[in-house]
Amino acid sequence: MKLYIGLFTLLLFAATPPxxxxxxxxxxxxxxxxxxxxxxxxxxxxxxxxxxxMEQVLSGYAPDDKRRARMERLIQETREEAATFNRNMMIxxxxxxxxxxxxxxxxxxxxxxxxxxxxxxxxxxxxxxxxSITLPGQPTYILGFGQTNKDYSDxxxxxxxxxxxxxxxxxxxxxxxxxxxxxxxxxxxxPAPNQEMRDALRLVGKLDQKLEEFYERVEERE
Numbered sequence: 648m649k650l651y652i653g654l655f656t657l658l659l660f661a662a663t664p665p666x667x668x669x670x671x672x673x674x675x676x677x678x679x680x681x682x683x684x685x686x687x688x689x690x691x692x693x694x695x696x697x698x699x700x701m702e703q704v705l706s707g708y709a710p711d712d713k714r715r716a717r718m719e720r721l722i723q724e725t726r727e728e729a730a731t732f733n734r735n736m737m738i739x740x741x742x743x744x745x746x747x748x749x750x751x752x753x754x755x756x757x758x759x760x761x762x763x764x765x766x767x768x769x770x771x772x773x774x775x776x777x778x779s780i781t782l783p784g785q786p787t788y789i790l791g792f793g794q795t796n797k798d799y800s801d802x803x804x805x806x807x808x809x810x811x812x813x814x815x816x817x818x819x820x821x822x823x824x825x826x827x828x829x830x831x832x833x834x835x836x837x838p839a840p841n842q843e844m845r846d847a848l849r850l851v852g853k854l855d856q857k858l859e860e861f862y863e864r865v866e867e868r869e
Contacts, residue, residue, distance in 0.1 A: 675820035676865045678788070678810070683862055685786035686748045687808070688760065689740060691770070692792050693753045694729040698722055731843065733774055739847035741772075746858045748783050754791075761813060787811040795823050803827075806854065821857035824850055 708715040740749045751770040771777035789809040807823040816822035834842045
């Protein structure tokens, strides 16, 4: 009897087709369709760790130490640079990004966002946490700032898209837009009025265009 059961089990497994893993192309196609109907959560860099480290150094200086004023100035400059970058990016996504709904949070809240706890963390147009702002619903993708994955590129400074689990996307999904493109480089040498704002609008617009063009190609194949 045991022999028959064993033979039946082997035949059952043999008749069951193995699960077929999605190809990179299929994953990218599914992701772009999800993002189109979902929300892009933009993780804004706070530079909080850098400022905390400088505050720690500052606390070790005596009140009359000449280095104190310099460190205080560096902390203030870092705070202002972060605020300017984040304000420009928020405006750029508002004005130049139409592909999906967008919400914003600060990078130091990443552990809570990973755990699905976004209540009270999302930011308003003043870059302040606002409990009245909520996620429209799933699916959710994340956009961060930093270096791209060296598996797919040369580690460029960029804005890049991740899954809702904070897993970095890869090609053929249009997963990143470099921040230091040629126009930004020239703007750093010959800056125009509001150069940083111009750069943010252009770069976010280029990302929006890449996503839209990939989505249209996928829809044409459906």
